[in-house]
Amino acid sequence: MKPALLIILYVATVTLPLCVSWLLAGEPRSWHQELASGFGILAYSILLAEFVLSGRFKSIANTVGMDVTMRFHQLMARTALVLALLHPLLYLGTPAGGQRPWDPTRQLTVTTDFASLASGIGAYLLLAALVVLAMGRSQLDFRYETWRLMHGVGALLIAALLWHHTVSAGRYGSQPPLSWLWLAMTVAAAGLLVYVYVLVPLRSMSHRWRVSSVRQLTPRQWELTLKPEGHQGLDYKAGQFVWLNVGHSTFTLNENPFSICSAPAGGPEISFMIKELGDFTRTIGQTRPGTIAHVDGPYGSLAVEGRREPGIALIAGGVGIAPLLGILRQLRLAGDPRKVRIVYGNRREDQIAWQEELDAEDAIFVLSEPPEQWHGETGWIDGGVLDRHFGPEELKDWLFVLCGPAAMLSAVEDHLIARGVAGHRILTERFEYD
Template sequence: MKPAWLIVAYLAAVALPLIVSWLVGGPPRPFREELASGLGILAFTMILMEFVLSGRFKSISNGVGMDVTMRFHQMMARTALAFALLHPFLYRGAPSGGQRPWDPTRQLTITTDFSDLSTGIAAFLILPTLVLLAIGRTQLDVKYETWRLMHGIGALLVAALLLHHTIYAGRYGSLPVMTWLWGAMTGMAIGSLLYVYLLVPLRDKARGWRVTSVNRLTPKQWELTVTPDGHSGLEFKAGQFVWLNVGHSAFSLKENPFSISSAPSAGPEVSFIIKELGDFTRTVGQIEPGSVAYLDGPYGSLSIEGRDEPGVALIAGGVGIAPLISILRQMRLTDDPRKVKIIYGNRLEDQIACRDELDAEDVTYVLTEPPQGWQGARGFIDAALMDRVFSPTEFKEWIFVMCGPAIMMNIVEDHLIARGTPSSHILSERFDYD
């Protein structure tokens, strides 16, 4: 699906409850009360849409890129949080006491029943916690799988609380047409969770994989290879990634995203370059051949398939070489005639992966802590280095594909734009957003 259509679809979905409320809601109240209700409606709608923007729907994430999808997911979550926090403070006075027969249309008060307000108050307290935990999860000493489960349950709880609060405490939510609309949209959000956590595992369970080899590439990097178990394999583009689950049930939350390092044309086996960083990755070397594995994917848009630029620049930092080596391998297997230049940055020389393969290419190695006698580039991948590697014509005509630490990609992207590289010629994949 094209990015423009995705934006239109998102805006239409977010605006729908607001428009319907305006059409069927009766006489307007003072502006401040209408603004309060409007912000509440928008916040709830955006929260429900967050379930769809989770990154696990290929028609969305593959259309605009996983990094764009997840960044948008984060931005909209914070915007919804701001609307939700502001919403109750715009109403005049705190509703309390018994029934108020002089206000049958709820133009002066929302409700007088604390049980109807309490679900909104609970959501008001849980939502900021959910967003703050997402922002700071990398600083927390919590396993990724644990955080993911907490995030999913918390989001589901917030949606259920807000559905009750909106229908029973809202002026517009109690209208029959709005009750049906909110129910349908909440059902869609819950359905997206069922798709990710039930339907996808059911599908993957029938398409299992087996680990064929686990080889050490560098002191802390491994190449893990899996082969399809009774099926034809995975159709993917060079540069894409999958969610990999090794040694667990298809329904397990113990899955992690890894870029594919093998080429689509190399056969049914799929390989990954995995660096020891977290709980799972530190145990990769202990995985036994024959272990069961499940792949959910492919995802991502870091692909040069169908592109016709005269040259390809591959810029990697650390384990970011994984999707780029897949692209390079695919180009060589398909006899792609285009010229390729590679910049590959690491901290130490023994962290360079696939060196024998890369030495056959036009490659520039960059080390921040080079050994004595190092003949390659020193320091970081920066503007000066890029100006030495690429000509003015290459900056303007080639396609630049990069993957690595966020600070490296920020520097590279900024310099490419400054040197006149069209934004459509810059492909990047980010896995950290804050």
């Protein structure tokens, strides 16, 4: 699906209830009352569209990229929150209560029915909490699985509360054409959760994998390799990622996104680089060969297939080397003649994974805490490092593929753009989003 078509579909979906409301018309009201209704309608429809922007739909994530999808998801969630916060404030000064002789349908007044208002107030507070918790997730002492459950259930509860509030208290939403439209859109949004958490796991049951090896790469980094059981494996592009579930039922929240560091041309087995960080990853070294695993994917657009640039720069920080290593391996197995240059940053020398393999590629290693005898680059991957290793011709023509921490990516992206690198020649994948 083309990005332009996705944009058109998104705009059409979120504005459809607003257009239907306009067609239904009604008694004329003051501008701020109409604006209040419009903001409420848009906030509700944007929230429902957020169920699609969850990152688990390949037609979206693999077309516009996971970075763009998640950034847009965050931006629109915050936009919905702002519209929702303004919605009740714009009704200030509007008559409230029961029927007036001049307003037999109560279209010019605001209801004081507690049940109708309570659902709106509940959604109002829950939406604010959901956005704030998402923005501060990295600072909260929550397991990732717990946060996912809270986020999904919270979003579903908000959608249900908004449906009740809209059809019972809304001037437009209470009218049958729009109330049925809202019901259909809300049920469709809930259906997307059913697809992700019920239908996808059901399908995954017939495509099991088994752990074939677990190998320590560095003191806290491991390579996990899976082999397909009873099927041909995964049809993926080098640089993509999957949701990985090791040792659990398919119906579980114990799955995490990991980039594939193996190459499609290397055979049906797939490998991942996993760093000890969270509840699952801290025990990865204890995983036994033969353990059942499940894979949902592939996702992401960090791939170089079909590109025609004369050279490729692979710039990674920490475990961001994983998808870039997959790209490098695929290029070599496919006999691609293009030049490749790797810039790989870590804190210490003992954190460099696959050093011998990368040394053969004349990789540039950057350490922020180098040992005394270190002769490579020091500090962080920044503009100075890039300028020392990429000349004007490379900046003009090469493809730059980046993966790593957000701070590193922002600094590198800004410098490349300032140096004249076109945006379409910069591919990125972030680990986290603010």
